Amino acid sequence: MDSSNYKIYHEDDFDARKNLEEYFSDKPEMVFKDDNMKFPIEMLTKTFTDGHITGDILIELSVSSTIHYLYAACEFFNHIIVLKANDRCMMELKRWVDERTGAFEWDHAAKHHAELEGKSDQFQDKGGKVRSSLRHVMKCDLKNDNIVDPIPLPLADCIIIAWFFEFISKNQDEFENYLRKVSKLLKPGGHFIVLAILGGTYIMMGTDKFHIFNYDEDVVKKALIAEGFVIDDCQVKKRTAVSDLMDFKGILFIAAHKENISI
Template sequence: MMDCSTYKLYHVHGFDSRQLLENYFSDKPDMVFGDDSLKFPMENLAKTFKIGHIRGDILIDLSHASLIHPLYAASEFFKHIIVLKIQDRCILELKRWVDTRTGAFHWGHAAQLHADIVGKSDCLEASEGKVRSALQHVIKCDLEKENMTEPIDLPPADCIISAWLLDYICKDQDDYIRYLRKFSKLLKLGGHLILFGCLNATYSTVGRDRFHFFKYDEEFARKALVGEGFVIDRCEVKKRTNVSDLIDYKAVIFIAAHKEKNI
């Protein structure tokens, strides 16, 4: 086992964004994480949005890598999707898909999964087109700045989706709360925050490198959100069943909450 002090930091060192997608989000036969990285979040998003109280004009996606699959469900309930990314490579990867360029990562399996979940298996092209149409802006951000999208001032969002980003960028509990507060500032009062994460993980592997993961449990995540003025509407945890040494998480978590007050 590699000493944890040698683990790299996603937002400091960067990584091979395509390799990460291949390892954890592809449809390759040896990709064992599909139930946790694709099916679990997409099913929970569909269920959460179906209730009907999470919708609006602006959704901000603050996720790691160049993920598309959380946006299939979101694009049906929000007019405009703004994606914020830390790394240039992730922006290029995402824009390659949005512009349907040659060599873009194939998300067809995720589109099919979304269609199956919502019972619209005959609308694959329309589903992908809706995401591309809603995805108005892909913006580089700096999480350490007071205004992380400086010099651009974003309008307050109706909803924020953040998939696995906090897991990668937080070194400790204080970091988690600090970044959670930054995310909250992008959100309207009454707006919704949706988080995906891995519980009790310490590393993930991309290529030849291992990257730090912030280790936390469900209780901490719940307390952190409540402490930052959120009310938790839904929380689901799925225990890990796959076998792989690429990453050492014990379970995946989905949390949907709304912002009740400013802290």
């Protein structure tokens, strides 16, 4: 299939539930546990427990309806605001937040996080903590300069971007533009955390191929620095999954902070 015919996450019919089952579940045949599940949880748990990233408001933007990295974040922020660019992903997340019948089960992620904390017997408390901190699930419009316009949001102490820019960006100019828009939601001196797929071009959703912007670690780092960020930590995990469902090379983790006011 010509890559120009690939579907786009926020423009086409991206099935959030299918994505969760295929790429984030606890099924024995799920080959992405280390790359998509364990690595993000471990990096974010370490980053937050180090103690220098905390505050009142956390804003999160991610593909699909993932919440597994919020198990670490909810211990350090009073209010979590989740922004979604896709209606189906927003509805699937709200199903979990409202504890509706048939909501996706995240206990495997909660268990792994609790084990890292040395509190494996308390994993069942994790979901309640995330739900009590998660105050808003809101639609964002990437076409607007202010992606949450017309709703006024307080600036965040921390923003987490997880598997997002590479799904919505068709080229480097769009990536840099979206990064600039999202960074405007951050307080001066605030922290910016990025989880990203490196070296990918597509992800399969059933018989459909969805586009992934192919970028590397240096492209992300240079774009952050250009927006006034100082990079505090950067880690790359090489791909371990063996599957034709995605064609990526690795997973990137970056923690940075905003050095100045100008954007």
